[in-house]
Every structure is written in structure tokens, then in C-alpha cells.
Amino acid sequence: QSVLTQPPSVSAAPGQKVTISCSGSSSNIGNNRVSWYQQVPGTAPKLLIYENNKRPSRIPDRFSGSKSGTSATLGITGLQTGDEADYYCVTWDASLTAGVFGGGTKLTVL
């Protein structure tokens, strides 16, 4: 059972938009920055979003992040088949004094 809650799976058609939620509490998301990672099976995760809503320069602006209260959201527009992957949120938990990951969300582009 992960400290951060993500939907196990989401799906959408090519060209469409999808959002992935990450729900936590005041001890983690509510008072700390969230980052998001994409992991294609069999490969290492890759940073998509850091500090809630910032993108590394190499990440296209189809990917966006936001945070409100104790939840964070990853948005992906203009879906491509290459976006099929597992997506994880992570942040710091002050009560646990540890990093905490969401359980991951599998994105299927139909």
C-alpha cells in the first residue's frame, strides 16, 4: 500500500489528453514539491516534471504538472503511442522522514 495514491491505469486514444492523479496528505504533497517520472518497462525511469510543474528542457510541453492542496496531477496532451509507459509521482514525507512514491499508473494509448 503506497503512501501516495495513483490510479492503476488510464487510457486514451492517440491525439487525446489524459491526466494522472497523485493523492497524498499534508505530511507529504501538502507541504513538499512533487516530481513525476516516466518508465518504459525494462528501462530506468526518466524525469518528466520537477518542483510540481517545471519541465526539464528536453521534455516537450505536451507534459505538464500541477499541485493543489494534497494532490498533484500530471497532464499529457497530444497522446502518442510512444507515451505508453508507467508513470510515478514522488515527494518527501515529513512524518516518515522518507521519500515516498505513488504506486504507479500504466498509460495505454489505444
Next chain:
Amino acid sequence: QVQLVQSGDEVKMTGASVKVSCKASGDTFDTSGVTWVRQAPGHGLEWLGWISAYSGNTNYAQKFQGRVTMTTDTSTNTVYMELRSLTSDDTAVYYCARGGVSASGLDPWGQGSLVSVSS
């Protein structure tokens, strides 16, 4: 820009220890430190802990306290993660990544090191 290169896959017996290395090439580790994460087969990502590559200060997940040690060798730009008293539950791919989860994200990541534990 920095790349992180990890040591090779390992096969260990129950009760043994494993030490995984993570070497920075192309640049040195910066002040954001190094985070270790693992992923058991078919499971999600799990945070093991963080080490400052310069001071050696560490922060371990409660779950691994007493069983994990992270160290750094500044002369070779390498950090290490040792896990002791291995069980089959420790079978996983172990990743290092530059940075901390409360800082500017984990980037880049090493390629991963598979540790297989069998009896």
C-alpha cells in the same frame, strides 16, 4: 553532462550482502546528492535512501535502517549502496539517481543493477 554508470548484476544467497556502485562520468555529483531506489519484479518504485556525495551525510528509509549503508568516494566520483542480510524479498533492480526527492527531481538515473537473491 553527467551520466551515472552502475555496477553489474549480482546473484546472492539468502543472508549474504551486496554492494552496488554508482559512478558519475562526464561530470561530478553536484550538491544535491544521490538517491537509491529499487523496483521488485512487477512492482513499483521504492525509496531506499539518500546520500550527500560530498559530506557522506545519509538518510535511510526506516524499513532498511540497520541493514543498508550508503557511502561515497569523492576521489572516484562513486557512491555505494550496501544491503545486508538479504532475503528473496530483496530481489529487485536497484537504481541510483542524482538528486533528492525534495530537491529538483531525480535526474539522471543509472541504468539499474539487478540483484537476485536465492536460497
